[in-house]
Amino acid sequence: MPLSSAEVEKVALLSRLLLGEEELRRMTAQLGDVVEYVRQLDELDTTAVEPMAHAAELSNVFAPDEVQPSLDRELALANAPKRDDECYRVPAVLGD
């Protein structure tokens, strides 16, 4: 098994996901299959190869420093799951 369920649980926390027991078992197996498959890349010697992070290799794209209108606050907050007249609201961030 290329991945242990403990590793998968750790990844779930990093991903901010919560897996039930059955889900964890299935996920461990499925991710294991994929990870095992993609390990085929190990066959290739890539020491001298430059990584390619972008499909089109552009550089120096800038915008001028000119203020443009912001969203109306009501529109900005319109999709918030919990809010007041001014702000988004979440359970207290203290202690986290």
Next chain:
Amino acid sequence: MMADTAYEVIIGLEVHVQLQTQSKLFCRCSTRFGAPPNTQTCPVCIGLPGALPVMNEEAFRLALLTAVALECEIPSFTKWDRKNYYYPDLPKGYQISQFDLPMSCHGGLEISDAKGAFPDRRVRILRAHLEEDAGKSMHDEVAGKADSRIDLNRTGTPLLEIVTEPDMRSPQEAKGFLTELKLLLTYLGVSDCNMQEGSLRVDANVNLHVSTPGGVVATPIVEIKNMNSFRAVERALAYEAERQYQVWLETGRKKGDVPKQTRGWDDQAQVTRGQRHKEESSDYRYFPDPDLVPVRVTPAQIEEARQRLGELPAALRSRLQSDYGIDAYSADVLVNQGRLLVQYFEAVAQSTGDGKRASNWMQQDVMRSLNERSMVIGDFPVSAPALAELLSAVQRDEIDNTRAKDVFARMIDDRCSASDAMAALGIAKVDEAQTVELCREILRANPKAVADLKEGKQKAVGALIGQAKQRNANINPGRIKEIFLDLARSEQI
């Protein structure tokens, strides 16, 4: 720090500076401080699905200018990375920052203290990189609910993160570094460095090198946050050094024995307190941001930035000393007031040809007046030529120093020239012949004093000068004294 402690404090700083752009780093929302919550946001800085960042050219220009001023190496290629973590004031779930290829590295800043609080030192800069600021979480105490409120106005404001090597050896040095850095940044005009508004934020990494019979031992490194002023930095570091020493005595723990700890400075209690943090939170999974393209910097661009730097504080201090014959301390005081005040000083000094007098007046009178009025030199009612006019009058003995201060006060109140203020105060240049005649009159009326003077009892002249000043406030007491003595001696009364 106690003199007999057998340890050395090792301090490195991480400084976040907000760059003075009009708009944010990756969108065109305003960066203005103090707007009502969530009124300066858009799809990009709220991280709405589908929105994309575009780099602010001015932010990069300001960062480059700073990096060059900090004598950093500027690599020809730099890129943007995502630092992934979850927090309510980080709406995208990642911060756009720079990881393995920052826009600048390996620079340094010379620091010294004119009063000798610490030895001259070059604090090495490990790196300086650009990143976006997060928003603000506010705990809602008014409503009494266990909710936090999130304001995203600040989200996306350009920050330059400047990381030093652990080169500072005392809290005073750390403060000295911050003072010098702030001065440099304000000279460059890249940031207003206002700590109250969060334009400049400081975290410190600190540990001790303890001398033991077995050699020097390093204690675990602690990161200190929540320091809201330079004074707080100094105090927090002093507290932390002593705390770490006590912990060392109790536990003997060395660097590497425990994971890096983060502590927050409690300014009310004047202590640092441990902050809870989970191990997994440090896996930021940095990777190149696919939404942004890299930046290539040419030698010509770096040279252009160098040309734009202007005269920086360190060079300015030594030039003021050599050009105007003022001492190191005075040069330091003047330069620390900023470029505009130095320009003012130079105008006065050049116009009067007396740097020392100009420097004294700047430090005693001009700066005090500015402080009293909470004013900056740009708004000061007395222009440099006006002050030069006044000081020239003093120089020519047309007016004594004490009287000149009255004139100066009048110039501030009436926003007028030195001559107008003198006229308003009834100060006119006193005719020499008139003065001699006045002195004769006083001597004639005071034969006892004349007799004393003849016997060499110079004390007697004081009362005479007082009488003369009562009769004419404008006369120069120094000159009068000479006249009295001459007349008494020559008996030409």
Next chain:
Amino acid sequence: MSLIKASATDLLGYLQSGQVSAVELLKQYLDRIETHDGSIHAYLDVAREAALERAESIDRRRSRGERLGALAGLPVAVKDVLCTAGWATTCGSRMLQNYCPPYDATVVRRLLDADAVLVGKTNMDEFAMGGSTENSAFGVTRNPWDLTRTPGGSSGGAAACVAAGMAPLSVGSDTGGSIRQPAAYCGVVGLKPSYGRVSRYGLVAFASSLDQVGPLAATAEDTALLLEVLAGHDPRDSTSAKVPVPDYLLASRQPLGALRIGLVREHFGAGLDSEVDAAVREAVDWFRDEGAEVKEISLPHSRYAISTYYIIAPSEASSNLARYDGVHYGYRTDERAMLGELQESRQRLLQEGDNAGAENLDGTLVRMYRKTRAEAFGPEVKRRIMLGTYALSAGYYDAYYLKALKVRRLIRQDFDAAFNEVDVIMGPTTPTPPFRLGEMIDDPLKMYLQDLYTVSANLTGICAMSLPCGQTGAGLPIGLQIHAPAFHEHRLLQAARAFQQGTDWHIRRPDLC
């Protein structure tokens, strides 16, 4: 007169000459949707009233003699991954079920500026992750050719609505084949433009370095017509290219000339369905008969494309989808229930004397994130987020993510070398005809392997399209895929249009009762 089978370019002519009004045209499509979308479910939302209003206004403006845009009066379907101001944009996810963007995607703006009539938002795999539209939170889309089969995905709705005559033009997005594979399965044309050809601003990101918006239509000419409206530089997208947009319709109509076609040796190996193999070879023979030079080429790293793709795409996705945390928009778990659950767990652990366990329980905020995301994301999205998080995490970055970026360059170099020898590369779009719904749902790896032929165009940034080139004995469509170098879309369109001049696969439509 029924206009459902007419091409978009013909419809444009009828509209311009006044043979039909935009409202009449739209009504035919709306009727068609009314009749057939119940069984196909290509649309998540049909903006009936808004579309009618818009069609009326275009008719009015036309009658006043105003100058109108390039698509004036043509109904266009938009994949629900593109932001539409004031109109729900769900990405097929429960997470965004009630999400209403405050802005239009640049391509949506371009469609509106071209006076297109946006008829509806089409169904898709959740956040464009999948190849069957079975991962939509709002029900599967069915293949109009066989309702028991998948239309493909993730742009399944986008392809199915064209195949079923429920829109003449459709906009999709393609991260690893999400336009081309459903186009092949549904017997329509779909084009994945070169990376940077079309703005991504307002395209809800799956994997930003691979995503590209593109057109789906019944014919190559219609595809050209739509691409020309979508393409072009956008200052809001840093990765958008400043490359001039040619007149694609005109370019598609140029004679074929001496085309050099490459056939990839590695694309005709094991796993390729024999009927697909035969149809693709027959299509290539058609080109040979027309004077094209056909040669076998090799893309030696193509066997690594799936692995490379399934590291890079999930890695980017894991970060792109971090914003769905229930704080600023979208779904949030029931806070009270979540708090109660946490409290209960804590008490239970303390009763059991497991103080450390109680101490290690998630904080409120962390639990809110986890519950929110666990409840609102479907299994495939979770898998990819997990996979990407794993590939980027400390200790694995070099072995997975960085390695994949390097192999990506090797794959790109293969294509660069190939295009020194040939003008286009042809092959199958998919290894098999459309599979049955549910057939692969429990075997993600098997599903991923279906993307064998399509992911390379995304990894390398080149352009590629799929067009119908045959049918199986059971009457299921088969797609021919053509690749061309970056910013050579005109070459794809020219080849495809020539093929459609000489064949009739693109005219065949499913029998819908």
